[in-house]
Amino acid sequence: MKKIVKHDQDVTKQHNKQMILDIIKKQRPISRAEITKITKMSATSIGRFVSELCEEGFIRETNLTSSGLGRKAVMLDIEPGAIYSIGVDIEKKRISFGLMDFSETVTVYRRVDYQAQKSTPEETAELICCEIRAMVEEQNLPSEKVIGIGIGVPGVINYEQGIVQFSATLGWKNVAFAKMIEAELQIKTVIDNDLKVKILSEYLYGSAKGSNKTALIGIGTGIGSALIINGEVFRGGSNSAGELGHTTLDPNGNLCDCGKRGCLQTYVDENSLIMEARRVSEITDVRQVYAAARNNERWAKEIVWRTALYIGITINNIVCMYNPDTVILSGELIENYREIVDLVEEHSEQVIWEPFRGTFKVIPSELRGDGIVMGAGALAMQHFAPLAGRLSEE
CATH class of the missing domain: 1.10.10.10 (Winged helix-like DNA-binding domain superfamily/Winged helix DNA-binding domain)
Structure with a gap:
């Protein structure tokens, strides 16, 4: 007793x-x-x-x-220098790193051009470990002060076991990525879906501050979403909640790389915009579409207008399902063509179901490209800070 x-x-x-x-x-x-x-x-x-x-x-x-x-x-x-965590954002064409101190300020950023899809998971892990070692050495940090690493990864993630179950962006399947990093660096590591990490950072530091229920939509090389309710990320039964890209718009529509037809991402992601633009112009990069739209070229404005319509429909679907008070638009499309937010607002007046009109706000991400690094650093801090660690063990 x-x-x-x-x-x-x-x-x-x-x-x-x-x-x-x-x-x-x-x-x-x-x-x-x-x-x-x-x-x-x-x-x-x-x-x-x-x-x-x-x-x-x-x-x-x-x-x-x-x-x-x-x-x-x-x-x-x-004491900001009491402990540190490291946030990592694995994207299609680059990997970003941030050193976060105990005040949850990212004091050092690094970015490396790197295409993980063309490399093995082991090679990617080796690169990440080398960059982290260099960052820690440059800051003259004792290794014991770095209490954890958080990594945002596009795809379906087994959050509890640190496994990338499937990532079409990286071409990975059933990769125990957290263990690879831990084995090499001897630093505790947590990985999560990139948008779930990003919405955590928006809640802590960005557009979702003060919100009770926020939905985030990420649009770029793919499309996905995340939901945070009273500070808790909504994960679903297998941490797969938010895979918007493979919701069906038209069962007879465009063929998706997942094998189905009519997936949402075949209408709004970068590849779909480029493919549509190539019908009328020699386009090699999606930013050329945005430049042409700003130059009032009719074909480009039509593509952007239709993309905004699909985003508006997507917002309606999310609002009808979850009734959030805030919807954050993020990703490379929003960062590179901010004007689309106003177009989405215009479409929303037509496509949002009437009972929900005026019950939420649509805003662009405040954190832009740094959100995943910040969220990953915060995730590691929450998991591995000494007091939090002791409590979770009890």
């Missing part, structure tokens, strides 16, 4: 300590007295936990003091 009681006491202590650290992270700088008011714990308990967190290097006293009447109180802040 005594052992059980002590175990319960230890768990409660760790939860309270994590709660205090979270309060300091979110409301910094903050005084001990303010933490006492928020938690309703005794000043003695708060003082003890704060002392422990200071000794462990997670927080520090600042030069700031509280304002107002009475005795001035020293303010507390986190």
Whole structure:
């Protein structure tokens, strides 16, 4: 019985300590007295936990003091250099890296041109490990301060086991990618679908801040979506929720590389826009379509107009299913042709089912190309930060 009681006491202590650290992270700088008011714990308990967190290097006293009447109180802040995580974004034509400190600020970015589809998973893992080693060495970081790596990967991901079950973008199937990285670097690694990682970053740092239920649509070399509800990413039964690209628009429509006809991505992804443009022009890159549309060339404007219509239909489908308060548009199409957001809004007036009109907002991503790196770094920080790790083990 005594052992059980002590175990319960230890768990409660760790939860309270994590709660205090979270309060300091979110409301910094903050005084001990303010933490006492928020938690309703005794000043003695708060003082003890704060002392422990200071000794462990997670927080520090600042030069700031509280304002107002009475005795001035020293303010507390986190120590940004206490621990670090690394975020990685694997795209079709490049891999991006970011070093995130404990304040959840990405202090270093790196990007490498690289086509993972033309390489084996082992070669890709080797490149990622080399880049991470170089980044850590350049910053003179002790290896023990890097507590985890998060990786955003396009495709269907077994999030709990760190396996890429299927990625058409990379050409991978049943690849235990997290273990490859961990075995080489001896750093804990978590991988997830790239859009699920991105919506986490939008919720924490970007367009979805303050939203209770946000849907994100990513449009580029493929099309997908993600949903976050009260801070929790909606995953579905096998972490496959959000595979919009293979929803059917027309069963007799365009042939998709998945073998079906009429998949949504055959109407709105980059390849489909290029193929349509080639009927009238020698196009080799989708950005040429956008340039022609900005130049008021009729064929290009027609392609963009129709793409906006399909995106509007997609938004209607998502809104009817999930009733979000915010829909974020992201991906290379939005980044390279921002004007399409206004076109989507125009179409939405016609294609959104009337009961849902005016119940949500459609906005472009604030984080653009950095969102996945930031979300992957945050995902690793959430998983592997020392206190969070101890709590999950209990």
